Amino acid sequence: MKYRKGQFVKVKVTGIQPYGAFVxxxxxxxxLIHISEVMNDYIHNLNVFLSVGQIVKAKILDVASDGKLNLTLKENDYFRRQERKKEKKSVLDEINTEQSIGFESLRERLPDWMAKAERY
Structure with missing residues (x-):
């Protein structure tokens, strides 16, 4: 089969290294799916998202002169959903640094923070 840039293909993961997944x-x-082509977010451990034997739909970024494929998962719906999950912020990000913070103010805000944390 002749592969071309921009084409979507199903590939099987055959190996995982710290820098990417062989398929x-x-x-x-x-x-190869380079670790930076799995999603736009930083990935510390590729094994969290991919495993040997897994079949994924990937987009071809480039076809090397030897016929090997350079692929991306950034347009795969599953990995896009994973990115959106990471966009949720911690309730601690909502603390206004100009507010006075002490034991009393923390006691007052704790129930609200707990309610927000349970929603995530």
């Missing part, structure tokens, strides 16, 4: 198409063409 293979159904007709045994090899490729």
């Amino acid at each position: 293979e198409t159904t007709d045994h063409v090899e490729g």
